[in-house]
Amino acid sequence: MAQIELSAIRKSFDGTDVLKGIDFRIADGEFISLVGPSGCGKSTLLRIIAGLEPQNSGEVHIDGRPVDGIRPSARNLAMVFQSYALYPHLSAFDNIAVPLRMRRLSAIERLPLLGALLPGRRAKERQIRADVEAIAEQLDIAPLLRRKPGQLSGGQRQRVAVGRAMVREPLAFLFDEPLSNLDAKLRVHMRAELAELHRRLKATFVYVTHDQAEAMTMSSRIAVMMGGELIQAGTPAKIYNEPGDIRVAEFIGSPKINILPGRIRKDGGVDVLGTTLKLSCRAEAGDCRIGVRPERIELGAGPFSGSVVHLENLGAEAFVHLAVEGSGSRVIARLADVRHLPAMASSVAFGFAPDAVRMFDAAGKRIELRVEQAERIREPAHV
Numbered sequence: 001m002a003q004i005e006l007s008a009i010r011k012s013f014d015g016t017d018v019l020k021g022i023d024f025r026i027a028d029g030e031f032i033s034l035v036g037p038s039g040c041g042k043s044t045l046l047r048i049i050a051g052l053e054p055q056n057s058g059e060v061h062i063d064g065r066p067v068d069g070i071r072p073s074a075r076n077l078a079m080v081f082q083s084y085a086l087y088p089h090l091s092a093f094d095n096i097a098v099p100l101r102m103r104r105l106s107a108i109e110r111l112p113l114l115g116a117l118l119p120g121r122r123a124k125e126r127q128i129r130a131d132v133e134a135i136a137e138q139l140d141i142a143p144l145l146r147r148k149p150g151q152l153s154g155g156q157r158q159r160v161a162v163g164r165a166m167v168r169e170p171l172a173f174l175f176d177e178p179l180s181n182l183d184a185k186l187r188v189h190m191r192a193e194l195a196e197l198h199r200r201l202k203a204t205f206v207y208v209t210h211d212q213a214e215a216m217t218m219s220s221r222i223a224v225m226m227g228g229e230l231i232q233a234g235t236p237a238k239i240y241n242e243p244g245d246i247r248v249a250e251f252i253g254s255p256k257i258n259i260l261p262g263r264i265r266k267d268g269g270v271d272v273l274g275t276t277l278k279l280s281c282r283a284e285a286g287d288c289r290i291g292v293r294p295e296r297i298e299l300g301a302g303p304f305s306g307s308v309v310h311l312e313n314l315g316a317e318a319f320v321h322l323a324v325e326g327s328g329s330r331v332i333a334r335l336a337d338v339r340h341l342p343a344m345a346s347s348v349a350f351g352f353a354p355d356a357v358r359m360f361d362a363a364g365k366r367i368e369l370r371v372e373q374a375e376r377i378r379e380p381a382h383v
């Protein structure tokens with residue numbers, strides 16, 4: 001299996017910089033998600049790793065060897081596309097067998113009539129059959145091998161595409177939004193399947209998605225890309241809890257993190273919507289932005305108040321949308337207990353613990369904070 005190293009990768013299309021110098025190391029056996037909004041360059045980066053697109057500058061190393069200039073098929077990486085790129089006229093069996101036949105049979109042996117007469121072809125076909133059936137067994141598609149792609153569901157087609165990638169025993173699997181054609185329920189199911197497949201294969205997976213929930217639920221690490229740059233990489237928990245940039249904070253998490261306008265005073269204190277937080281920082285005085293995740297907003301007490309403008313009760317949890325009084329800000333609170341929801345249009349007091357606050361400067365970079373009273377971190381006290 002493979003370690004993949006990207007150094008200073010740059011790419012432009014028609015004079016527009018799409019990748020602006022990407023440095024990233026993917027360890028052997030990791031499940032890495034490249035995540036970011038549409039157009040941020042994640043598919044282009046994946047295609048450069050695969051060798052399907054040349055970079056303008058920078059290097060790709062696989063297992064310590066430079067692969068630039070090596071054609072895609074010789075890189076021994078398997079790519080699973082959004083469209084799965086299955087041959088519609090071939091059965092699932094033959095689709096999975098294609099890479100094996102290409103590799104193990106000579107051009108003459110692959111001829112339909114003449115090839116069958118050649119000595120040794122039968123034994124090779126028997127081995128190919130055994131290998132395809134073993135993979136199909138692993139993916140739970142053995143009963144479907146005779147069907148053509150048009151007779152399979154989206155999820156089954158996806159497994160055939162993964163099977164076709166697996167038979168090649170690649171150094172790494174590259175996935176380009178493989179679940180985006182599936183309906184919402186199947187997507188959730190396939191997430192669990194892919195994570196399970198990764199645990200079983202222990203292979204390196206590089207997975208491109210614009211869906212932060214997919215990235216959060218499957219990956220060992222997430223690399224967040226924006227505007228052609230890789231702005232933060234880390235475990236899902238680290239990315240969620242300790243975003244280094246406001247764009248990461250806002251992209252990861254649903255509902256989105258609440259952002260309120262704040263001001264850093266000369267003495268390092270922080271004011272938000274007329275209230276002074278029990279926090280301080282060493283940053284220069286000026287405007288800042290305060291981020292608080294919806295699950296950290298506490299309703300019923302606190303220095304702020306808002307009127308309920310929308311309620312989303314999902315049964316197991318609820319989202320309460322508040323228009324913050326005296327400002328144009330909106331806040332969403334996530335409630336785990338749906339039995340006592342505030343009424344629509346009612347006025348609700350709210351607050352948050354000091355350690356729930358993530359602060360960003362005017363340029364969006366994270367500012368480290370000091371919580372003034374340490375005991376407040378342990379108690380669910382408000383600001």
Ligand SMILES: Nc1ncnc2c1ncn2[C@@H]1O[C@H](COP(=O)(O)OP(=O)(O)OP(=O)(O)O)[C@@H](O)[C@H]1O
Pocket residue numbers: 013014018036037038039040041042043044045209210
């Ligand atoms: N072959 C190409 N020629 C010109 N521009 C391209 C080409 N391929 C990609 N681009 C442009 O490069 C940028 C990055 O594209 P890319 O497909 O890598 O984005 P992405 O992050 O994968 O987006 P999405 O989630 O929408 O697929 C986009 O602005 C896109 O229009």
